[in-house]
């Protein structure tokens with residue numbers, strides 16, 4: 001059976017939580033393969049609202065197994081908190097979740113280092129969520145990290161102390177004032193909690209599972225935040241694109257089936273970095289207000305702008321997207337004119353390719369559409385959709401050369417049209 005994948009195609013916050021929750025009804029397992037608690041995936045159903053951070057968005061589906069894969073970085077404290085929240089819904093996290101022994105642990109000092117790095121960067125800061133993501137992946141790549149499976153080792157405490165000492169030196173070098181012991185007792189307590197979980201050899205678990213049953217992989221962040229292909233250095237520290245699925249779960253590319261690419265009908269970005277179609281006017285403000293574009297994790301107002309098809313075509317290509325999923329077009333219901341960027345002017349030349357130097361002056365070239373001026377939120381069938389909206393969708397499919405298979409017209413599970 002195949003491993004189908006859901007990937008965000010923009011700068012994160014595309015609505016992955018909702019879609020994974022909708023699709024999870026068809027998959028007996030959902031797996032996170034990268035990222036950590038920098039993610040904030042929102043789910044709405046039966047009058048309940050939830051934000052999950054490290055727990056996969058399949059957690060509320062009866063009988064589904066949820067896997068935290070090897071490519072993930074896990075903060076035991078946040079994770080324990082999340083488990084407490086789902087317990088309020090009567091869900092036993094220990095029964096539904098499996099954690100890869102190879103996932104890396106976020107230490108309290110990783111978070112302090114994140115803050116120290118950002119403080120030292122001044123104006124050039126990334127706008128990190130400060131969850132310790134960058135420093136944890138740095139330790140992984142430089143071969144100093146601690147993994148979930150290590151918590152069972154008799155010398156775990158010593159290894160922890162060694163890594164912590166390294167971090168204290170780094171924090172000192174950055175001239176950052178903080179208490180390195182802060183939150184350590186709570187963290188150690190959460191490690192004990194983690195020991196009660198089923199810790200797995202993820203690569204065997206996933207491959208054996210796929211011999212009999214399908215699985216859905218849930219991306220965090222978006223492809224434009226990918227460490228290799230995003231707007232570097234304003235990216236996250238993991239592989240958010242399709243390759244990250246294989247390394248993060250230990251599966252071969254031949255096992256991948258559908259690649260669902262999610263995008264919003266406009267763009268948002270939270271944190272620093274280039275954003276060619278960003279709006280600084282009342283239109284941008286209107287999008288933020290109607291779309292409720294405030295961070296699910298940090299509460300920060302998100303930067304907003306028109307849909308960027310140049311960037312989208314780029315990520316569709318990298319990820320090999322087979323099915324597109326369009327989110328939040330209902331937020332554009334009241335706009336007279338809707339714009340989409342179809343090319344850039346860079347150095348006086350028009351191009352439809354995403355440039356290497358994203359800090360360069362990029363002028364977006366727009367195609368304009370007449371707004372449909374109709375409330376789409378109650379629509380549940382393709383036939384009900386207005387002609388102006390259908391034209392807009394057709395234009396995007398022609399440009400991207402991939403069909404839009406799902407249209408989401410509101411946060412709830414039910415507000416979804418499949419084509």
Ligand code: IMO
Nearest residue numbers: 012013038039040127128129220221236270271
């Ligand atoms: P979901 O999964 C949007 C952004 C941060 C910052 C940059 C690096 O909810 O879509 P990091 O904390 O990873 O070192 O921050 O990446 N970022 C996100 N933006 N959605 C996310 O996750 C994000 N996770 C990280 O704002 O600009």
Ligand code: MG
Nearest residue numbers: 013040041296
């Ligand atoms: Mg989010």
